[in-house]
Amino acid sequence: MECTRCHGTMAQEVFDDLRDDTGTIYFSGWRCLICGEIIDPVIAAHRTDRPKPLVGKNRTISTGRR
Numbered sequence: 372m373e374c375t376r377c378h379g380t381m382a383q384e385v386f387d388d389l390r391d392d393t394g395t396i397y398f399s400g401w402r403c404l405i406c407g408e409i410i411d412p413v414i415a416a417h418r419t420d421r422p423k424p425l426v427g428k429n430r431t432i433s434t435g436r437r
């Protein structure tokens with residue numbers, strides 16, 4: 372694994388006590404030994420694949436003509 376910022380050596384670490392919307396408490400990520408850049412799978416997933424926007428409004432638009 373190579374750091375995306377400084378191309379340094381990254382070490383895999385397990386982060387805990389970090390909770391996001393998915394309820395994930397433990398996850399493994401990568402931390403750069405040189406600059407301290409942290410890449411976790413959640414961030415990587417959000418960068419590559421954005422979640423679809425929630426369309427919660429199911430209101431029917433009434434186009435009532437008079």
Ligand SMILES: [Zn+2]
Pocket residue numbers: 374375376377378379403404405406407408
């Ligand atoms: Zn780095």
